[in-house]
Amino acid sequence: MMTLSLSEARALVTAAMTGSGHGAGDAETIADHLLDCELRGLSFGGLARALSIVERVHAAPAPARPIRVVAETAVSATLDGGDQVGYLVGMRALDLAMEKARAQGMAIVGARNTWYTGMFSYYLEKAAAAGFAGMIAGSGPAVVAPHGGTEGRFGTNPIAFGFPATPAPVIWDIGTSAVMYGEVMLKARLGEKLEPGQAYDAAGEPTVDPAAALEGAFGVWGGHKGSGLAMVVQLLGMMSGAAAAPPGVSDCGFFVLLVDPAALTDAHDYHQRVTVFAESIRATRPVDGGTAVRVPFDRSAAGREKALRRGTIEVAEAVVAALRRKAGHD
Known part of the structure; x- marks a missing residue:
């Protein structure tokens, strides 16, 4: 794994996006989304996804049109x-x-x-x-x-x-x-295996090979x-x-x-009631030996805050090297 500062990671993604034909504003919009995924620990949707975007743009039979x-x-x-x-x-x-x-x-x-x-x-x-x-x-x-x-x-x-x-x-x-497309793509790039039971090959046989899964089904x-x-x-x-x-x-x-x-209702009051309800979920008595009960998105938001305080993210070396090539940094 490689340690990148947040500014380095953003610059790398932005350069790769502009290099694939996106304007500066669009490149920044894409980079913001991908960096948020990295900050929240969702690496398959982060910098690795930038590689998939560049590959898809280059493989398109015709230039993209306006929305x-x-x-x-x-x-x-x-x-x-x-x-x-x-x-x-x-x-x-x-x-x-x-x-x-x-x-x-x-x-x-x-x-x-x-x-x-x-x-x-x-x-x-x-x-x-x-x-x-x-x-x-x-x-x-x-x-x-x-x-x-x-x-x-x-x-x-x-x-x-x-x-x-x-x-x-x-x-x-x-x-x-059972497994997200981005996860399968990232494992294929890194030479890693899927978990048993996540995918089938083209013949319908269970597989842990991400390349075979991409030819078969998840x-x-x-x-x-x-x-x-x-x-x-x-x-x-x-x-x-x-x-x-x-x-x-x-x-x-x-x-x-x-x-x-x-x-439908008083918006401020609803906001407060959602907040109180979420806190009641977190305050639920955990099972014996268990950890504190979480509300969905709690782990993601906490991970992002920790990464922002640290100011760095960890990214697979192969992904960084490939992005640098795409961005023309090598």
Whole structure:
């Protein structure tokens, strides 16, 4: 592992993004999202993802097009992402949803024709800071097998919910696959193995080889219940117009629902009640020999605060070396 200062890491990602054709502002937007993942200990969605972005940009058959609003009402909108990376499309969708929810009390925004939308908690933390509660769901290429099967039919299909609270929002953000696409890609880059039971090869046999898993299918999370949730998330993402099984890394669906609590109740009072409720969860008596009970996002937020105080992150040497080549630093 290599130790990078936060400024070094940001500069490296930004250089790689501008080197792949992104403007300075877009490069900074992408870098901010990836650095937040690293700070929160989600390395597969951090600097390693920058490599995947550069590779995907170079592999695209045609240049990306501008993000466009293709349908709109007072409380909804649909975006065509123009094959832009999802970190940019997701922020455009979030900004539009917050604008409409602020004016109308709620909003639904969908986006299609995009890829790599990142950690949904990143968007929901911003929405919660602005006072909104919300949900984000995302569909993608068919790389996850339904319960009882060995062929891909779902995307890794993350779904997340966020609620305003103090000192941090209450956020639950999960993927509905046994292993996330970014994790498999990172293990393939580093020559590491998957955990048993996470994936199948192209013949439907269980595998711990990430390269074989990428040619086959990942397992689903949560058995038949997780499989049902994955199906629902895929259908929500498809509501944007995204394909059920797009080829390669393309046409991911992004579905955002935001609600201003003030449309239903006193917003400040709701914020306080969410805060008190979260504290009651943390105060739950733990099982014998167990550790303190946490609320989802607690570990992530605490890890980020620790990393910010330290001012550095640890990144795999192979990832740093490859990024430096992409950024033209070698």
